[in-house]
Amino acid sequence: MMRPDLHMHSTASDGTCTPYELARLVQRADVTLFSVTDHDTMTGIPEAIDAAYERGLAFIPGVEISTEGDEEVHILGYGVKYNDPVLTAFFDQMEQERIKRFRTMGKRLIEQGYELPLDNIMSSAGASIGRPHLARALVAAGYVQNTQEAFQKLIGKGCYAYVPRDYLAASKAVSLLRERGAVPVCAHPGLIRWPIEKLLPMIKAWQDAGLMGIEVYHPANKDNYAMWDRLARERRLLVTGGSDYHDGSPGHGLIGETIPAWRTAGEDGWALFQAVRQKN
Ligand SMILES: [Zn+2]
Ligand SMILES: [Zn+2]
Structure with missing residues (x-):
């Protein structure tokens, strides 16, 4: 059975491990399918592909786009092509x-x-x-x-040194990823600080823009796994999960951390793998 961890960061963005080192940690945690999802860059992907190949691990190229409205929403994109000219120009601008x-x-x-x-x-x-x-x-x-x-x-927001980012609608990130043949997934809904009455209609709007999944099994959703799992499946969205590993600090997860509570990890990992293949 596949043991997926579909969310982690390398030195290509704000993680402390290179993609090679991540692959070593992935193998050590007995994870068999992984994705490197750096913030707004695909530059870690080629090294991650090599490292996955060397270690015989299944790999899905990914990215995590930070969008900015009245709340910061992160959209994961699975199956992106690291040399895609449109996405590359988009990330260069960011x-x-x-x-x-x-x-x-x-x-x-x-x-x-x-x-x-x-x-x-x-x-x-x-x-x-x-x-x-x-x-x-x-x-x-x-x-x-x-x-x-x-x-x-x-x-943080509200502090003197804080500067807001330029506006980027989450639905725009979703539609861009879809246009480029990737699978867009709403990252860690538990970190979006909107009341649920506002969040649910937003998820519906993103689904209309092309959203294909929800990252249910993320450490930030820990107290609400059952609710998000049910909600995603009711709406026919893919269920994904990952640790959001950055540097091994307590603020972020550890590789493989969400697998024990994720009973359908094998099937869900496989379903994403298939969705990525079909889009490509
Ligand atoms: Zn995030
Ligand atoms: Zn992340």
């Missing part, structure tokens, strides 16, 4: 916006007396520079105990 935002937020922190080497942080970061890099630098400099504290006190 990268320019990310760099601008990182610099503005960094400058605001410096203004407040936090000494941060912005250029060094940028050059040692992969693509997809973002707030997690600032958070880790704040921890490294001893200003906060951990990255969660950095978000709460300094760089």
